[in-house]
Amino acid sequence: MLTFVGRGWGCARALAPRATGASLLVVPGSRPALTFGAARESWATDRLYSAADLKEKLDMSRFPVENIRNFSIIAHVDHGKSTLADRLLELTGTIDKTKNNKQVLDKLQVERERGITVKAQTASLFHNYEGKQYLLNLIDTPGHVDFSYEVSRSLAACQGVLLVVDANEGIQAQTVANFFLAFEAQLSVIPVINKIDLKNADPERVENQIEKVFDIPSDECIKISAKLGTNVESVLQAVIERIPPPKVHRKNPLRALVFDSTFDHYRGVVANVALFDGVVSKGDKIVSAHTQKTYEVNEVGVLNPNEQPTHKLYAGQVGYLIAGMKDVTEAQIGDTLHLHKQPVEPLPGFKSAKPMVFAGIYPVDQSEYNNLKSAIEKLTLNDSSVTIHRDSSLALGAGWRLGFLGLLHMEVFNQRLEQEYNASVILTTPTVPYKAVLSSSKLIKEYREKEITIINPAQFPDKSKVTEYLEPVVLGTIITPDEYTGKIMMLCQARRAVQKNMMFIDQNRVMLKYLFPLNEIVVDFYDSLKSLSSGYASFDYEDAGYQTAELVKMDILLNGNTVEELVTVVHKDKAHSIGKAMCERLKDCLPRQLFEIAIQASIGSKIIARETVKAYRKNVLAKCVSLGIFTSIQNKAFIILEKTVKSGSARKIIEMSALRIIWCGC
Numbered sequence: 001m002l003t004f005v006g007r008g009w010g011c012a013r014a015l016a017p018r019a020t021g022a023s024l025l026v027v028p029g030s031r032p033a034l035t036f037g038a039a040r041e042s043w044a045t046d047r048l049y050s051a052a053d054l055k056e057k058l059d060m061s062r063f064p065v066e067n068i069r070n071f072s073i074i075a076h077v078d079h080g081k082s083t084l085a086d087r088l089l090e091l092t093g094t095i096d097k098t099k100n101n102k103q104v105l106d107k108l109q110v111e112r113e114r115g116i117t118v119k120a121q122t123a124s125l126f127h128n129y130e131g132k133q134y135l136l137n138l139i140d141t142p143g144h145v146d147f148s149y150e151v152s153r154s155l156a157a158c159q160g161v162l163l164v165v166d167a168n169e170g171i172q173a174q175t176v177a178n179f180f181l182a183f184e185a186q187l188s189v190i191p192v193i194n195k196i197d198l199k200n201a202d203p204e205r206v207e208n209q210i211e212k213v214f215d216i217p218s219d220e221c222i223k224i225s226a227k228l229g230t231n232v233e234s235v236l237q238a239v240i241e242r243i244p245p246p247k248v249h250r251k252n253p254l255r256a257l258v259f260d261s262t263f264d265h266y267r268g269v270v271a272n273v274a275l276f277d278g279v280v281s282k283g284d285k286i287v288s289a290h291t292q293k294t295y296e297v298n299e300v301g302v303l304n305p306n307e308q309p310t311h312k313l314y315a316g317q318v319g320y321l322i323a324g325m326k327d328v329t330e331a332q333i334g335d336t337l338h339l340h341k342q343p344v345e346p347l348p349g350f351k352s353a354k355p356m357v358f359a360g361i362y363p364v365d366q367s368e369y370n371n372l373k374s375a376i377e378k379l380t381l382n383d384s385s386v387t388i389h390r391d392s393s394l395a396l397g398a399g400w401r402l403g404f405l406g407l408l409h410m411e412v413f414n415q416r417l418e419q420e421y422n423a424s425v426i427l428t429t430p431t432v433p434y435k436a437v438l439s440s441s442k443l444i445k446e447y448r449e450k451e452i453t454i455i456n457p458a459q460f461p462d463k464s465k466v467t468e469y470l471e472p473v474v475l476g477t478i479i480t481p482d483e484y485t486g487k488i489m490m491l492c493q494a495r496r497a498v499q500k501n502m503m504f505i506d507q508n509r510v511m512l513k514y515l516f517p518l519n520e521i522v523v524d525f526y527d528s529l530k531s532l533s534s535g536y537a538s539f540d541y542e543d544a545g546y547q548t549a550e551l552v553k554m555d556i557l558l559n560g561n562t563v564e565e566l567v568t569v570v571h572k573d574k575a576h577s578i579g580k581a582m583c584e585r586l587k588d589c590l591p592r593q594l595f596e597i598a599i600q601a602s603i604g605s606k607i608i609a610r611e612t613v614k615a616y617r618k619n620v621l622a623k624c625v626s627l628g629i630f631t632s633i634q635n636k637a638f639i640i641l642e643k644t645v646k647s648g649s650a651r652k653i654i655e656m657s658a659l660r661i662i663w664c665g666c
C-alpha cells in the first residue's frame with residue numbers, strides 16, 4: 001500500500017475543501033493524512049513511502065550518534081541556500097525529483113510571494129553512504145540581516161555549516177556576518193561556491209576571496225550549481241566527512257533544547273527540539289525548566305521535511321514534540337525540557353534579540369483588539385525576536401508598540417499577521433530606541449531610573465530635564481566594486497557615519513566598515529546604496545551600542561493641533577530638512593477638505609516648516625467628506641477602505657490618514 005504522508009492534521013483539514021479527489025489513509029502510528037489526486041505545486045514537499053519503508057524510518061534508534069550530522073546552510077541573500085536544500089532533499093530521496101521543487105523548505109506564504117527565506121526550516125534526511133545509514137539534519141536559514149536571529153538560533157543546534165557563496169557575486173556583506181556567527185560558535189565551515197553555471201561565474205576569484213577573508217584554504221571549497229545539480233553529491237560527502245557528530249550522551253537524563261516553536265490551532269504548541277542528552281518518547285512526562293509545568297508527550301517525530309511521527313527521539317537528533325501546551329506563553333524558545341523527577345542543568349538558551357526599530361500597531365477596528373492580541377501572541381511564539389509593549393494613541397485607540405530587527409522584519413511580520421491570522425492592522429512610523437540620561441529628579445522618581453530608553457517619540461523628554469541624549473549605533477559592512485567607493489563614501493558621510501576600516505578583498509572589490517547612527521540607515525539607506533552602485537554593493541550591520549547625540553523632538557501640527565503619531569526624533573542638524581520634507585509630503589498626500597489645513601513642523605514652540613492645503617470651494621458635499629483609510633504599508637495604491645464622515649469629526653480622520661501617508665509614502 002502506498003501512503004501519502006501529508007502535512008499537519010490541522011493543515012490537512014484546512015486544505016481539504018480546496019482539493020479534489022481526496023481520500024483518507026492512515027499512517028501507522030500517526031495521525032490520519034489525506035491523499036490528493038491533484039497535487040499542487042506547494043505540496044511538492046510531500047512524498048510517497050511504502051509501508052515497510054515507513055516502519056523502518058520511524059525507528060530512530062537506527063542512527064547511532066556517530067551517524068548523525070547537524071548542519072545549517074548559511075549565505076548572503078539569494079546566493080542559493082534554498083535551491084541547494086532542494087537538491088539535497090532530492091539526492092537523499094526525501095522528495096521526488098520534479099521540476100516543481102523550488103525552495104521547498106520556504107513553506108510560508110510570505111516566503112513564496114517574496115522569494116526570500118524569513119524562517120529557518122529544519123529537514124531530517126536519511127542517507128546511505130559507504131554502506132552506512134546516516135541521519136542528516138539540515139537547517140535552511142534566511143540570508144537577510146533582519147532575520148539573522150534565526151541564523152544564530154539555528155547554529156545552536158548544529159556542529160557545522162555550508163557557507164554558500166555566489167560564483168559571480170563573490171563574498172558579500174551577509175556572507176561575512178554569517179561566517180563570523182558560525183566561527184564564533186566554533187562550527188566546522190564548508191565553503192560551497194554556487195552558480196558555477198552562470199556565464200560570468202568566476203569560482204577561482206571567489207576561492208581566493210574566501211582564503212583571504214576567512215583564512216580557509218581554497219582547496220576546501222566545493223564548486224557546484226545547485227540549480228542544475230552539478231557536483232551536489234560532493235556536498236553530501238563533505239557534510240559526512242568534515243562535520244563532526246554531535247557530542248551528546250544518550251544514557252544521561254533527557255535534556256532537550258526548544259529552538260523553535262509554532263502554534264497549531266488543533267494541537268497547541270509544536271516545539272522543535274534538539275536533544276543534547278537522553279531519549280524522549282510518546283507518553284513520557286516532561287517538565288519545562290522555564291515554567292516548571294509538567295506535560296505528557298503526545299507525539300514526537302522528525303521533519304522529513306513535513307512532520308513524521310516516530311517512536312522516540314534520541315540524543316543528537318533534531319525533531320518536534322507535542323505535549324499539550326495550549327498556551328503560547330508555555331513554550332519559550334530557548335527553554336530546556338527534561339523528564340519529570342529528573343531535573344537537569346538547563347541549557348544556556350539564546351540571548352534575547354535586540355530590537356532595532358519600534359512601531360505602534362493598532363487594530364483597524366477597536367472591536368478587533370482581543371483577536372489581534374491573540375494573533376500577535378501566536379505569531380511571536382514563532383518569531384520570538386519581536387518584543388511587545390502595550391501602547392495607546394488618541395487617534396488609533398488601544399494597541400501595542402512592537403520592536404523589530406529591521407524594516408523588512410516589520411513588513412514581513414505585518415504580512416504574516418494578515419495572511420496567517422486574517423488581521424487588519426495600522427502600523428505607525430517606525431523609530432529607533434533612543435536613550436536619555438535624566439537630570440530632573442521628578443522624572444527619575446517617575447521612571448525609577450536615571451537612564452531611560454524611549455521607544456515612543458511622543459514620550460521623548462524635554463532638553464531641560466535631560467543631561468544628555470544617546471542614539472543607537474551599528475557597525476556597518478559594505479562590500480562594493482571599487483569603482484563605486486567614492487560615491488558610497490559620500491553617502492556614508494551624509495548619513496553621519498564614521499569610517500572604521502577599508503580593505504580590498506580582491507583586485508577590484510572593497511570592504512568598508514562604518515559606524516552609523518541607526519536612524520540614518522533604517523529607512524532608505526539600503527535603497528540609496530543599491531541605486532548608487534547599480535545594485536552591486538551589499539550591506540550588513542551589527543549592533544555597536546550607543547553614542548551621545550544632539551537630538552530634538554519634532555512635532556507635526558495640523559491646524560495647530562499636534563498629531564501625536566507623527567512626532568519624530570531627529571538629529572538637530574537635520575531637523576529643518578526633515579521637517580520641510582514631511583510638510584511637503586503631507587501637502588501632496590492629504591486630501592483637500594472643505595476647510596484649509598495648515599501643516600507645520602515645530603521644535604518646541606518654534607515653527608521650522610509650513611505648508612497649506614487649500615480648501616475646496618463650497619459645493620454639494622457641504623456636509624460630508626470622504627477620506628481614504630490606508631492600511632497597507634507596502635502597497636503604493638493603498639486606499640482599501642472608504643469612510644464617510646461628518647465634517648465635524650474630520651480632524652481625527654485627517655490625522656489618521658496623514659499618519660498612514662507619512663509611513664506609506666516617505
Ligand SMILES: Nc1nc2c(ncn2[C@@H]2O[C@H](COP(=O)(O)OP(=O)(O)OP(=O)(O)O)[C@@H](O)[C@H]2O)c(=O)[nH]1
Pocket residue numbers: 075076077078079080081082083084103115116117118141142143144194195196197198224225226227228
Ligand atoms: N544560475 C543559477 N541560479 C541559481 C543557482 N542556485 C540558485 N539559483 C537562483 O538564485 C535565486 C536565489 O536562490 P535561493 O535558493 O532562493 O537563494 P537563497 O539564498 O535561499 O535566498 P534567501 O533565502 O532569500 O536568502 C533563485 O532564482 C535561484 O533559482 C545556480 O546554481 N545557478
